[in-house]
Amino acid sequence: MTHQLRLHHFEPASRANGPGMRSVLWLQGCTLGCPGCFNPLTHSRDGGSLCSTDEILARVLEQRGRIEGITISGGEPLQQAAPLAALLRAVKQAAALSVVLFTGFTWTEVNRLPGGAEVLANVDVLLAGRYDATKRVASGLLGSSNKSVHFLTPRYTQADLDRVPEAEIIIQPDGEMRFSGIEPLRW
Numbered sequence: 808m809t810h811q812l813r814l815h816h817f818e819p820a821s822r823a824n825g826p827g828m829r830s831v832l833w834l835q836g837c838t839l840g841c842p843g844c845f846n847p848l849t850h851s852r853d854g855g856s857l858c859s860t861d862e863i864l865a866r867v868l869e870q871r872g873r874i875e876g877i878t879i880s881g882g883e884p885l886q887q888a889a890p891l892a893a894l895l896r897a898v899k900q901a902a903a904l905s906v907v908l909f910t911g912f913t914w915t916e917v918n919r920l921p922g923g924a925e926v927l928a929n930v931d932v933l934l935a936g937r938y939d940a941t942k943r944v945a946s947g948l949l950g951s952s953n954k955s956v957h958f959l960t961p962r963y964t965q966a967d968l969d970r971v972p973e974a975e976i977i978i979q980p981d982g983e984m985r986f987s988g989i990e991p992l993r994w
């Protein structure tokens with residue numbers, strides 16, 4: 808059965824959002840309100856666009872052979888837990904791709920959320936907790952030091968996260984430049 812996810816942006820191939828080359832999905836919608844949030848355009852639940860999980864799966868599988876996994880960010884992915892769980896299940900069934908998930912919820916909150924366990928069942932690495940601008944670190948995929956990292960499978964280690972570049976510029980076919988990563992360049 809297909810589900811609908813509200814998507815802010817799909818990046819087919821990125822090196823600054825997890826180990827190796829990855830497709831990245833920024834999901835739309837977040838009510839957690841971290842002061843200093845780096846991505847406020849993802850907050851509105853009316854923004855972005857509704858996409859079926861079948862369509863997103865097809866876009867991910869187009870990159871198979873080029874990517875080693877997908878990264879889910881936001882916005883707050885776990886505020887769309889049911890369709891996200893369905894997507895991750897389908898990705899894992901279709902290909903040997905890894906999954907990295909960023910959430911603003913803490914580890915304890917994730918485990919209490921309806922649908923949280925179903926999402927975690929297909930996640931390799933979870934980065935959890937609110938962004939705290941007073942504890943900014945921008946390394947090892949962590950935006951702030953209060954966040955926690957959870958290796959839910961043996962697929963990756965902290966050394967893999969430490970090797971991820973802090974920033975990247977992706978030049979689109981039409982010449983548009985996209986800035987990405989835990990410490991994106993700005994000018």
Ligand code: SF4
Nearest residue numbers: 837840841844882911
């Ligand atoms: S959880 Fe993420 S998207 Fe939501 S306000 Fe906090 S930093 Fe921003």
